[in-house]
Amino acid sequence: MKVNNIYKKKLILVIAIIILSLLFINLTNLLYYIAYTIDYLINRSTYHFKEEAQYKDNRLIQNDYFLTTFMNNNRNNRLDKLPRIESQPIPELSIQELTKENVEKVSKCFTEPFIVRGLIKEFDCVKKWNLEYFENEYGNIDVPAFSDNKTVSYSRNTSTRLKKCDKDTNLCSIREICDGIKKGEPVYVNNISKLFTVSKQAENELNLHKMSEIMNSSFFKKEKENKFMSQLFLGGKNTGTSLHCASNVNFFFNIKGTKHWGFIHPKYTSIIKCQTSEKGLFAISDDDFFSESENNPFLKIPRYEALLHSGDFLFNPAWYWHAVKNKTDYTIGVANRYIFDLFGEVPCISNNIFFSFLQLFSPSYYLQWASSYDKNKSTQEIYGTIVDKEILNNLSKSNAI
Incomplete structure (x- = not known):
């Protein structure tokens, strides 16, 4: 009976999304979705990785042409005459101000x-985590690690390659990564769940259970603990992540070091040169948020910036564009991603109905879900394994260094 109710909810969701799409998505976006689907099917059946392709050119299966054509037209004409404006600080709450009403108001x-x-x-x-602690407690765990192969000052989602510490597995041990960071190498563990899927100790040290009473939010109640996926970020100075957004909300723990965050509201997506991922789970851009060049379009639109220090907490909403640059010798952070309940309280769809539309109607998205779902596994185990595998599979097809 419970299973039937789940299917009924999914059917209602599909019908609701179609209606919402017709109401809120204009004709251009509907045409784009048709083009997206056709392009997806053609590229999936005909595309072959070339030796010189690298990860950046792998994006051919991510429909760069159509997104560029339909969503980024006339950007320069629209921005050329606008004056440069200063960024604004990300809103803050003190620990004493953490009531449900204040959180909902400020966010x-x-x-x-x-x-x-x-x-x-x-x-x-x-209290515990630093490079030495990671080496001693988790040093033998192998995880994918990125190393910047460009002259840019921080690693990019679309131009980083896998650092090849082991020729057979394309993995680095956490001990090797920590050693590289100490030597000043631009190595970066980015969005990796494996530490928390194989080590219950590491997962417990996040103390997610404490967030329920601190945040006064139902997100962290016992019955919803299973909806979180935690991902590790570990890197040296000047590593980081280029402009991107994702379909789920992120309760980010800044554990060690200082990170420079930049945010752009989803309503400015039309002036960002970007593309969605194959499954519609995230979108990425080659635009440099932190550039001081006069040609940087983001200097002319409203944006947020802030420095996060050890012990700080950041709420990162769904589909909000953001970029990150690490400022200290090393940084450790964890993204605790709430894998949303479409019928719950998290508004993951409303920030970007169009991107959500692409995700929910992506054939690859549902194939992945159907092949990976296991009612006996936690969200961390299911999604963490999927994400890590996808990162490794994509990068192993490009030339690793």
Whole structure:
């Protein structure tokens, strides 16, 4: 009976999304979706990786042509006459101000970012974690690691390659990664779940259970603990992540070091040269948020910036564009991603109905879900394994260094 109710909910969801799409998505976007689907089917059946392709050119299966054509037209004409404006600080709440009403007000019902300084400073991960602790406790765990092969000052989603510490597995041990960071190498562990899927100790040290009483939010209640996927970020100075956005909300723990974050509201997506991923789970851009060049379009639109320090907490909403640059000798952070309940309180769809539309109607998205779902496994186990495997599979097809 319960299974039937789940299927009924999914059917209602599909019907609702179609209706919403017709109401809120204009004709151009509908045409784009048709083009996206055709292009997806053609490229999936005909595309072959070339030796010289690298990860950046792998994006051919991510429909760059159509997204560029339909969503980024006339950007320069629209921005040329606008003056440069200063960025604004990301809104902050103090620990004393953490009431449900204040959180919903400052985040506009969880659709805007906000920071709570020192919120997690007493958590085990903040007290214990550093490079030496990682080497001793988790040093033998192998994870994918990125190394910047360009002259840019920080690693990019679309131009980084897998650092080949082991010729057979394309993996680095956490011990090797920590050693590389100490030597000043631009190595970066980015969005990797494996530490938390294989080590219950590491997962427990995040103290996610404490967030329920601290945040006064139902996100962290016992019955919803299974909806989180945690991902590790570990890197040296000047590593980071280029401009991107994703379909789920992120309760980010800044555990060690200082990170420079930049945010752009989803409503400015039309001036960002970007593309969605194959499954519609995220979107990426080659645009450099932190560039001081006069040609940087983001200097002319509203944007947020902030420095996160050890013990700080950041709420990163769904589909909000953001870029990150690491400022200290090393940084450790964890993204605790809430794998959304479409009928729950998290507004993952509303920030970008168009991108959500592409995800929910991506054939690859449902094939992945159908092949990976296991009612006996946690969200961390299911999604963490999928994401890590996808990163490794994509990068192993390009030339590793």
